[in-house]
Amino acid sequence: MVYHGVIEKQYAIFAAKPRTDPTRTMTKSALTKKEFETLSRFRYQLRRFLRFSEQATRAHGITPLQYLLLLHIKGYPDREWATVGELAEKLQSHHHGAVALVTRCEALGWVRRQQGRSDRREVEVHLTSEGGKIVESLARLHRDELVSLEGAFRVPQVRDLMGD
Numbered sequence: 001m002v003y004h005g006v007i008e009k010q011y012a013i014f015a016a017k018p019r020t021d022p023t024r025t026m027t028k029s030a031l032t033k034k035e036f037e038t039l040s041r042f043r044y045q046l047r048r049f050l051r052f053s054e055q056a057t058r059a060h061g062i063t064p065l066q067y068l069l070l071l072h073i074k075g076y077p078d079r080e081w082a083t084v085g086e087l088a089e090k091l092q093s094h095h096h097g098a099v100a101l102v103t104r105c106e107a108l109g110w111v112r113r114q115q116g117r118s119d120r121r122e123v124e125v126h127l128t129s130e131g132g133k134i135v136e137s138l139a140r141l142h143r144d145e146l147v148s149l150e151g152a153f154r155v156p157q158v159r160d161l162m163g164d
Contacts, residue, residue: 042155
């Protein structure tokens with residue numbers, strides 16, 4: 001991938017590519033009524049959770065995207081920060097969109113930028129103590145909501161989508 005003219009090979013594994021070509025179907029051409037019901041049920045469950053998240057974040061004075069940024073920083077594997085490029089991938093946004101979101105969160109005192117340790121061209125984004133408190137509070141609400149949905153919210157299995 002190219003960001004501001006710099007080839008960033010380490011981001012190649014994070015490239016946002018769907019598992020299959022979104023314009024091509026798999027082996028079957030027609031879906032059964034059960035498959036439509038399965039897809040509909042999943043999208044409904046997903047939308048209900050996302051609506052909960054939107055309402056919870058706004059009730060705490062933060063936008064859903066700001067919450068996701070903080071969550072992805074806190075939840076980045078094996079470290080307490082993420083690069084702007086990594087955050088863009090997690091947010092499924094363009095690099096410049098992630099930069100703008102980081103800038104807004106930095107102005108609010110929730111994150112801080114730091115020059116990359118191993119690659120000085122990178123920008124590391126760290127949570128501030130205030131950002132950490134916000135994401136902890138909201139993540140607890142989201143965890144509790146997911147726990148309350150146990151059994152109701154599930155990802156369809158292949159057998160549900162490729163059945164009779």
